[in-house]
Amino acid sequence: MVRLLKGLRHMNAHGKDLYPDVTASGDLASAMRKEAQLRGCDIGLERWASDVISIQTVRGYLSVATATEKRLFRLSVDIPGFIWEIGETEDLGLLVEAVAAWREGLSLDGLAARFEFMELDTFAGALESGEPTSLQWTGLLSSEFHRKQWALLRRLHADEVLQHMFPTITHGAVRLRVEPMDARSRQVLVTEETGERYEVMRVGVPEAVWTEVPAADLIAYLRTALTEE
Structure with missing residues (x-):
C-alpha cells in the first residue's frame, strides 16, 4: 500500500507515471542510491533518507526534488537563509553523477562544463561578491x-x-x-x-x-x- 501511494504521487494529470524508476525503487533516495551504485559514485546520502533529499557538502546542502507537471529532477544548494536552484534534468543518472562531482569538490567551472543542465552563474556570482x-x-x-x-x-x-x-x-x-x-x-x-x-x-x-x-x-x-x- 505504501509503495502504491508513493507511485500515485508520481502520476501526472493524465495518469502517467513520470518516475517509474523511482516507483520501482520505492522512493527517491533508493532510486538515487541504485543509480550511484551502478555508476560507482559516492553521493553521501544518509541511510534514513527517503523522499526528502538533503546531502551535506562543504559547499552547502544539496537538495533534490521532483517536479509534478513533468519529469524533472531539480537540484538546489542550501545554506541558512538561502536556496539556489542550480539545475534540473530528466536523467536521474546524470543528476547522481553531478551530486558526486559536487561532493568531490569539482570547481564550479568544471561542473558547468561537464554537466550542461547546471546553471551556476548566479550562484557563483553570489559567492564571489560575498x-x-x-x-x-x-x-x-x-x-x-x-x-x-x-x-x-x-x-x-x-x-x-x-x-x-x-x-x-x-x-x-x-x-x-x-x-x-x-x-x-x-x-x-x-x-x-x-x-x-x-x-x-x-x-x-x-x-x-x-x-x-x-x-x-x-x-x-x-x-x-x-x-x-
Missing part, C-alpha cells in the same frame, strides 16, 4: 524572530573583521563561521548572558566548552578564535 554573508547579516538584523539577539548581532557586525564572518542563530546562540558554504569551517558560538558577560564556544576544537568572556575582551577573543592559527 553576497551570502552581507545578506545574511541584513536578514538577521531585521528579523523580529531574532530580536533577542539584535544587540549581540549589532556588536559583532560593527567590527570590521567579524562582519565578514557568516552568521546564523543556533538555539539562541549566534554562530559565526569563516566560510559560509563550509560546514566544517572554523566557527564559534556566542551567547549574551548579560550586557557585560558573554559565553563563547569554539566549535570543532577538542573538548570544546563554553568559556566566559568579559564584554571588554569579546571582540578580540572572537577575532583570535576565528582568524589565528
Whole structure:
C-alpha cells in the first residue's frame, strides 16, 4: 500500500507515471542510491533518507526534488537563509553523477562544463561578491524572530573583521563561521548572558566548552578564535 501511494504521487494529470524508476525503487533516495551504485559514485546520502533529499557538502546542502507537471529532477544548494536552484534534468543518472562531482569538490567551472543542465552563474556570482554573508547579516538584523539577539548581532557586525564572518542563530546562540558554504569551517558560538558577560564556544576544537568572556575582551577573543592559527 505504501509503495502504491508513493507511485500515485508520481502520476501526472493524465495518469502517467513520470518516475517509474523511482516507483520501482520505492522512493527517491533508493532510486538515487541504485543509480550511484551502478555508476560507482559516492553521493553521501544518509541511510534514513527517503523522499526528502538533503546531502551535506562543504559547499552547502544539496537538495533534490521532483517536479509534478513533468519529469524533472531539480537540484538546489542550501545554506541558512538561502536556496539556489542550480539545475534540473530528466536523467536521474546524470543528476547522481553531478551530486558526486559536487561532493568531490569539482570547481564550479568544471561542473558547468561537464554537466550542461547546471546553471551556476548566479550562484557563483553570489559567492564571489560575498553576497551570502552581507545578506545574511541584513536578514538577521531585521528579523523580529531574532530580536533577542539584535544587540549581540549589532556588536559583532560593527567590527570590521567579524562582519565578514557568516552568521546564523543556533538555539539562541549566534554562530559565526569563516566560510559560509563550509560546514566544517572554523566557527564559534556566542551567547549574551548579560550586557557585560558573554559565553563563547569554539566549535570543532577538542573538548570544546563554553568559556566566559568579559564584554571588554569579546571582540578580540572572537577575532583570535576565528582568524589565528
